[in-house]
Amino acid sequence: MKTALKIRSQMLAGWKVALAYKFDFLVQLITNPISVIVYYFLWKAIYAYTGLDVISGYTFQQLIDYFVFSLIVGMIVYSDIDNWMEHNVVHGNVIQFFLKPISYLAEKIWFEVGLKFLDIVIVALPLIMIAITVFGTKLATSLPMTLLSFLMLILAVIIGFMMTYLTGLIAFWLIRIHGLRRMKRAFLLFLSGGIIPLTFFPSWYQQLSHFLPFEYMRFVPINAYMGRYSITATGFDNVFIVLGMQILWVVVLYLIAKFVEMQAFKKFSGAGA
Amino acid sequence: MAKEIVTIKNLTKTYKTHERKAGLMNAIKSLFNRKVVLKHALKDVSFTIKEGEVVGLIGPNGAGKSTTIKALSGVLHPTSGVVRVLGYVPWKHRVKYVKHIGVVFGQKQQLWWDLPAIDTFDLNRDMYEVPEKIFRPRLKRIMKMLDIEEVAKTPVRDMSLGERMKCKLAAALLHKPKLVFLDEPSIGLDVIAKDIMRDFIIDANKKDKTSFIVTTHDMQDIEHLCERVIIINHGVVVWDGPLKEIKKKYLKNKIIDVKCESPIGKFRHKGCKIVSNDKYELRIEVDTMKTKIKEVVSHIMKNYEFADLVINDPPIEEVIQKIYREKKK
Known part of the structure; x- marks a missing residue:
């Protein structure tokens, strides 16, 4: 209490x-969907050119859905606390x-949670609406999987936060960490599957990636939501195994x-x- | 007999800094080879403070006043020594301990920069778990006393230095702390604001029995607020005792600066010593045991065409020197 x-x-x-900087949010509201529009036309051209229905495990519609979810998950997971x-x-x-x-x-x-709240309400919700009407994005239908993936999203937020917090702590030694922060941001974006899904990466990296924290920040919760993990599968296709890995990383990063x-x-x- | 709330024994703080000479070449050199210098901020500081006391902590720049405050407020780990405040070891029980104290660092930002001060006050209510019933009237009273009812509604970043200081003071006292540290609280305050601040502190001391430890360069603050003074120099306590005694022993003298439009010529009066005489500007030291200030001033008024006349206490550094000299004897 x-x-x-x-x-x-x-x-x-x-x-x-x-709230003190409302204009900044208005700008985000307008600029954030732009990347999805760019991806939409880029990948439309790629699918048309190759003539394939499925590239690295994704149909065109699934890939666009991935980008829409990735934008939202990225926004929720991304932390600015090191700044x-x-x-x-x-x-x-x-x-x-x-x-x-x-x-x-x-x-x-908790300061971060308060800061984020506005992001989620003002930016994420309208984005989902736009995606459903314009890009034909479909929401998940399985309730248990949806709930599970929301749990995974929370764990993803904690993993992302802990890594950002660690970056921020480095300021106690180096004072200025602007360059380091940018590097962190680029690394996390790329390695968590923010630019392309990790299935597009070489298979050796995909294997290695299961043991690193990055994919659990974005790629894993999105794919869980899209129903790509099951309860019966073995290895890293099993939803409980990836969930276990997430929890493990939360504990390790916290320590x-x-x-x-x-x-x-x-x-x-x-x-x- | 009042309770002892602060106990400091042999508090020592030594820290490492890196020495670097000026210039570009030296800046590059220092990248590879840095000279480590040990700095002794505090050496064997001991004192105790009782409930309800207002103690002035004074000393020249870099004497260790702020370091003492930081160690007392739990921000700093001392190198050695014993510190007990309100039954806590500040740096060990930080989270539990800071609930019972208030701190104002004159030179640090302590309010939410982007928000109106009133928001910080409200947020602190929850942070310090003050029930709304007690909090609201107290806030009202404090804001009225400090005359910040209107400014508190503007974002802190838009406030003037003095307004910000008053708001910081309010924030530090809202949760009714038992002990308050004020580090240079009169920075940026005009004469009226200083008066308001002093009245506010005295009021809190009388009404809530709040104890204060104040560091300042303003002897006026000390005179108005403190009954007891601790003087620190080079990390050592050189004096700990009632203000009255200091005044009697070391502040017997006053400094009078006189500016004239015509050459002053010779000056002579009982109990006066001429410190300097630059033809148009005269500085005299008056021994108040031998003569009255009033007499000297009226002597000047009668005999000289002066443009300006200022009476000051001798600077704190001089007092410290005198104490040193006395100790050597």
């Missing part, structure tokens, strides 16, 4: 900060957060983040704050 109040306080802060953390360190106001009766990690998580955080705070509080 008491913690709930603190959480609400941080979420409200994020929500209000997001805030860098800003705090550069401007010397990390202290502000250490004086709050809440852990630094929790503070950042790493906590460890690095300890070092970062030691460095911060040792260096005269």
Whole structure:
């Protein structure tokens, strides 16, 4: 109950900060669907040129659906918290957060949730509407799979957040991490299947990818939603196995983040704050 | 007998910094070979503070005042020593501990930058778990006292330095902390705002029995607020005692600066020492034990055509030097 109040306080802060910059969201609302339109015509041409119905396991319609979901999942999973953390360190106001009766990690998580909320309402929902009417995107019909994939989406958000938090912690040593943040962003986009589905990658990488955290941030929850995993399949086609891998990565990344955080705070509080 | 709420014993803080000489070549050199310098911010600092006290922590720049405050507020890990505040070890029980204190860092941002201050206040209500019934009237009272009812509605980034300071002060006291640290709280405040701030602090001290530790360069702040003063220099406590005693022992002298439009010539008066005389500008040190300030001023008014006259306390550095000299004897 008491913690709930603190959480609400941080979420409200994020929500209000997001609202303070309404215009930025309006721009996102307009620009975000553009990439789907570009992909639509690009892949239409590719499918027509090759004459194939299925490329790397996707029909044209499925691929467009993948891009629509990928845009939304990417928006929800993508975290900007390292930017805030860098800003705090550069401007010397990390202290502000250490004086709050809440852990630094929790503070950042719930602020992020508050910030994101507006993204989801203002950008993601209209996008789904447009996709259904314009691109003929179909929503999943199986209720258990839908619920399961929503659970996977939440885990994906946590994985993405932990990696961003780790990047942000590096600012405690390097102060400015702008380049690092851009690199992180590009890597995560590409390796999580944000530009093309991972089935287009060489098979050795696809095998390796199952053991890395990246595909669990985007590729896996989308494909779960699209019904590409089953309960009966073996290996990494089994929905419970990929779910297990996701949970494993959440735990591992959390432990790493906590460890690095300890070092970062030691460095911060040792260096005269 | 009031309760002891702060205990510091042999607090020491040493940290490493990197020395670098000016210039481009040295900047490049430092990329490969950095010289590590140990800086002793605090050396064996010990003192205690009782409930309801307002203590001034003073000293020249870089003396270790802020470092002490940071160690006390749980932000800094000291190198060694014992610190106990309200029964907590600040840096160990940080999350539980900070609920009971309020902190204002004059030079740091502490409010949500993009939001009106009133939003930060509301968010802090939940963060510090203050029931709405208690919070609302308290907020109203505090805002009225600090005269920020209107400014609090504008985003913090649009506020002036002084407005921001007042809002920070409000935010630090809303949850009725038992102990408040104020690090340079009078930066950017005009004379009226300073008065408001001082009254506010005194009120909180009287009504809620809130204890304060204040660092400042403004001797006026100290005189108005503190009954007890701790002077720190080079990370060492050089004086810990009542303000009255300092005044009696070390602030006997006043400095008078006189500016004249015509050459001043010679000046002579009982109990006065001429510090400098630049023909048009005269600085005298008055020993208030030997003569009254009033007499000196009226002497100047009678005999000189002055354009400006300012009476000041000697700078804190001088007081520290005097204390040193006395200790050596």
